[in-house]
Amino acid sequence: MVAAVARAENVVPRSEPSLPTIWDKASEEVANDSIKDSQGWFNGLTYCTWNALGQDLDQGKIHNALEVLVEHGVAITNLLIDDNWQSLDHAGANQFERGWVDFEASDIGFPDKLSGLTATIRHNHPTIRHVGVWHGIFGYWGGFSPDGGLARRYSLRSVNKERDYCDRESFIVVDGEGAARLYDDFYGFLQKSGIDSAKADTRYLLDCLCSSKDRRGMIKRYNTAWLEASAKYLSMRVISCMSMIPQLLFSPELLLKRADNQDQHKLIMRNSDDFFPEVESSHLWHVFWNAHNAIFTQHLNIIADWDMFQTTHDYSGFHAAARCVSGGPICISDYPGKHNLTLIKQLVAGLPDGSSVILRPSVMGRSVQAYTAHSEERFCKVATFQDISCGEHGPWTGTAIMGVFNMSTQIHSEFLPLTDFLNFKGSGIEYALRSYVTGNIVVPLSGASTRSLVRLELGHRGYDIFTLYPLLPLHGGRQIAVLGLLGQMTGAAAIIGIDVKADDRFVTTRLKALGSFGLFMTGPGDRENPVFATITLCGKSITEAFQAVEHTMNGVLLKLDLEGAWKELSPSDQEIVVEVKI
Numbered sequence: 333m334v335a336a337v338a339r340a341e342n343v344v345p346r347s348e349p350s351l352p353t354i355w356d357k358a359s360e361e362v363a364n365d366s367i368k369d370s371q372g373w374f375n376g377l378t379y380c381t382w383n384a385l386g387q388d389l390d391q392g393k394i395h396n397a398l399e400v401l402v403e404h405g406v407a408i409t410n411l412l413i414d415d416n417w418q419s420l421d422h423a424g425a426n427q428f429e430r431g432w433v434d435f436e437a438s439d440i441g442f443p444d445k446l447s448g449l450t451a452t453i454r455h456n457h458p459t460i461r462h463v464g465v466w467h468g469i470f471g472y473w474g475g476f477s478p479d480g481g482l483a484r485r486y487s488l489r490s491v492n493k494e495r496d497y498c499d500r501e502s503f504i505v506v507d508g509e510g511a512a513r514l515y516d517d518f519y520g521f522l523q524k525s526g527i528d529s530a531k532a533d534t535r536y537l538l539d540c541l542c543s544s545k546d547r548r549g550m551i552k553r554y555n556t557a558w559l560e561a562s563a564k565y566l567s568m569r570v571i572s573c574m575s576m577i578p579q580l581l582f583s584p585e586l587l588l589k590r591a592d593n594q595d596q597h598k599l600i601m602r603n604s605d606d607f608f609p610e611v612e613s614s615h616l617w618h619v620f621w622n623a624h625n626a627i628f629t630q631h632l633n634i635i636a637d638w639d640m641f642q643t644t645h646d647y648s649g650f651h652a653a654a655r656c657v658s659g660g661p662i663c664i665s666d667y668p669g670k671h672n673l674t675l676i677k678q679l680v681a682g683l684p685d686g687s688s689v690i691l692r693p694s695v696m697g698r699s700v701q702a703y704t705a706h707s708e709e710r711f712c713k714v715a716t717f718q719d720i721s722c723g724e725h726g727p728w729t730g731t732a733i734m735g736v737f738n739m740s741t742q743i744h745s746e747f748l749p750l751t752d753f754l755n756f757k758g759s760g761i762e763y764a765l766r767s768y769v770t771g772n773i774v775v776p777l778s779g780a781s782t783r784s785l786v787r788l789e790l791g792h793r794g795y796d797i798f799t800l801y802p803l804l805p806l807h808g809g810r811q812i813a814v815l816g817l818l819g820q821m822t823g824a825a826a827i828i829g830i831d832v833k834a835d836d837r838f839v840t841t842r843l844k845a846l847g848s849f850g851l852f853m854t855g856p857g858d859r860e861n862p863v864f865a866t867i868t869l870c871g872k873s874i875t876e877a878f879q880a881v882e883h884t885m886n887g888v889l890l891k892l893d894l895e896g897a898w899k900e901l902s903p904s905d906q907e908i909v910v911e912v913k914i
Contacts, residue, residue, distance in 0.1 A: 337631040341587045349556060350588035351633055352597050354563050372461040373529060373569040374595045374661065375689045376409020377680050380640045382466075383609055383665035387416040387427070390441030391449050398457055400668040406676055407459055407688050412531060412663065414466040417442060421477040428500050431477030432468075435521045450526030459687060462569060464529030465522065469537060469554060475503035485517075486510050492542040508553035515561035522565065529569035532558055539577040551579045559585055559599075571637055572601040576625075581632065589633035600661060603629055603636040607651070607665075615647040615793075616739050619654045620706045623714045623737075626658070626698035636696055640665040643672035646793065650737065652679060653768075653795045656821040657714045657735035659696040678821050681845035682895055684906045689845050691817070691825035693733055694719040700734075700752045709740035711790070717754040718822075721829035721842075731816075731824040732756060732800040738790040745789035750777060753800045761802050764813040764852060768797040768821055775854055775886045776803060776811070799824045803854065804832045804839075806914060814841050815850035818891065823847070837914040842907065849892040849910060856887075863888050866913040870903035 379401065385393050394413065401408060419433040423440075437446040444452065450463050470476065476488055486506045493502060506514050522530065538551045562570040572580070580586065586599065604622045608614040622638045629636050640663040641651035652675055655662045662679055680688040697716035704710055714735040722729065732753035738744050750756050750763065758779035765774045765786060777784065777800075790796065801824070803811035814830050817823035828842040839851065853863065863881065867874045867890075878893040878900070892910065 333628060334631065337587070337628075340582050344582070344584045344587050348584035348588075349559075350584045351559065351568070351586075351599060352589065354556075354559050354585070355568060355597055357560075357563070372409045372687075374600075374635065375692060376461065377407070377676075377688060377690055378410040378412055378640075378661060378663035379406075379408040380412040380414055380663050380665045382412075382414035383607070383640065383642060384667055385414075389414075389416040391444060394449070395452065395456075397668045398453065398460075401671070402457070404669070404671045405673060406671055407680075409460065409687065410462040410464065410529065410663075411453065411460050412464045412466065412529070414531070415533075417446075417465060418467065418472060419480070420472060421479065422474075427473040430472060430474045431504060432471030432475070432482060433477045433480035434482055435518055446522075446525040446527065454526065462529045463527055464531060464569065464571075465527055466531045466533060467518075468534040469532055469558070470503070470505045470534065473534060474500070475505050478504055482506075486514060491546050493537065494540045494542060505550075508550040511550070511553045511557035512560070515557040516564070519561035519565040527566075529566055530562070531571040531573055532562075532575075533573040535572060535575035535580065536577050539579060547579075552583075555580060555583060555585065568599070570600065572599055572634075573637075575601060576603075581629075586632045586634060595635065597633070599634050600637050601629070601632075601634040603638055603658075603660070605639075607639045607641050609642055609645055615650065616737075617706060619650065619714075619737050620699075620712050620739055622654065622658065623697070623699035623712050624702065626696055626714075627702055630696045630698050636660045637663075639663070642666050642670075643675045644670040648672055648675055650793050650795050653735050653797055653821055654714065654737065655679075656691070657693065657697040657716050657733060657797060659693050659716050661692075662690045678819060681817055681820050681823075681826060681847045683845055684898060684903075684908065691820050691822045691845065693717060693822055693825045694730070695754065697733075697735065706739060709742075709744065711744065711746050711748075711788070712737045712739050713748075713752055715752060715754045716822075718825045718827065720827050722831075730755065731802070731827070733822055733824060734798045734800070736788060736790070736796050736798065738792065738794040741792050743789065743791045744794075745787060747785045748788050748798065750779060750784045750786075750800065753798075756800070762811065764801045764803055764854075766799050766801065766815060766852075768799070768823075769795075771818070773813075773852055773884065773886060773889070775813075775852075797821050801852075804830070805834055806832070806837050806853075807835050808837070809855075810914075811854045812839060812914070813852045814839065815852055816843075817845065817847035818850040819848045823850075839912045839914065841910045841912075843894075843910065844908070846894040846898055846908065849894050851890045851892075851912060852887055853890070853914065854887040856883075864890055864912055864914055866911075867892065868911045869894060869897050869901055870905050870907070870909050871911075872901045872903060875900070 420430040638658045693716040695717040697714045720730040762776040762778045801813035817826045831840040874897045878897040880891040882889040
């Protein structure tokens, strides 16, 4: 796979526009851009209206859903207004028979217009940093309406398309030569209306045009027009949906990437078909499909989106765990009032300013078993990794994370080899392995010993997330593992850096979020005398009220309530630094 993608990169002309070059051009043109504010888009919890409110959408339902989220204590960073906000023709017809009339929102469901809707949302919900809308690549599922404002502004023509689940042979579109003006106008309108992000759907339709001349004249032009407008007006806060067609997957925009590999130079792209809450057979397949697609898409200049899910569902924990290890965004689409708060708290962590963040690992999650078929009903193992700055400590560069999902409808057990974890060192390093579901910690493990296999049993809909922590040596023969935030599924992804002064038995950890911080030390503890001499947060001592010490068979676990300690200490520095003297 690596060789194939490398060959494709060499075939693509370097003169072609890529995401980094498109981004640089837009950054030069737009003086008042919000590039620095894009972290919320990538790392904040998103709420989407699609499964939650359906296609019978109006501004009242959106406002009500947001108020209900607040009442239940669910803090979101991004709002995505999905299908049926647009001005469309043929009211009452199915979505494939309806055409796009105008840029402005429907005056039936949105009398305050798009600008009025976004202004009210931002006024009532200041924690929502980004508001986005859905649209099709040709405007809507049924293309453009032959009547209305857009028909008068742009040159439209009918094109034939292949029959798919949309049983329609032709629809009306703007010709490829007009795509750049269309998207520049449309996204400019969205920006003026308070919209700063978008989900571009139905992109596969570019490849469904029957005429090769139409495909040749539209695919590249529409793709470039959309990306340039996305960078210029929305700071690339966009989701590319239904876009897994060869012409897009092997385009220079997705193949050519910048060496710094920063998120804002990547495109969020849907990695599979939709989440179907009502289709029982779809849920195991959805996770399996995404994990295996990521074997390929990890090599593209994208952040893979495993789609939204619901937190009150038979498979809610299963889907939540999969999204956490995917390395992509996390989007929920709960029915108003039906929220699993316990689960949501496992997805996000608090920041000192009162906002929240999802804990995305550094590396895109993907299956470690490329040749295991879904029909075999085995575990689907999704491996990812968190890069961590570790000072001068040897070869260690981070922490490996693996989500394990039972693809069987029965109880199933397997052995989990340490070699399945990314960046596993077969010798020279010992590890601690922690189960998120049980909280159990197994130490020491190493590739050089016989203890390199762990038996795991999961029931139907069963899952677990395992984190493999390198054990760092201290003077006196003990070892420690910095566990990160214990209450979050990918809590190790909260760790930015670790510095261990072995001789002084001093451990410093820099974190990106607050929560229940864990540090594990091997060997027996003294229940009468404190094992940990001093514990500070940003240089201020953490009182015993926010400390807990658990003695286990294998060692001692220190838990710190950093949220409670932060409120009590009120550090002036927003950087979260925990220091422990052992």
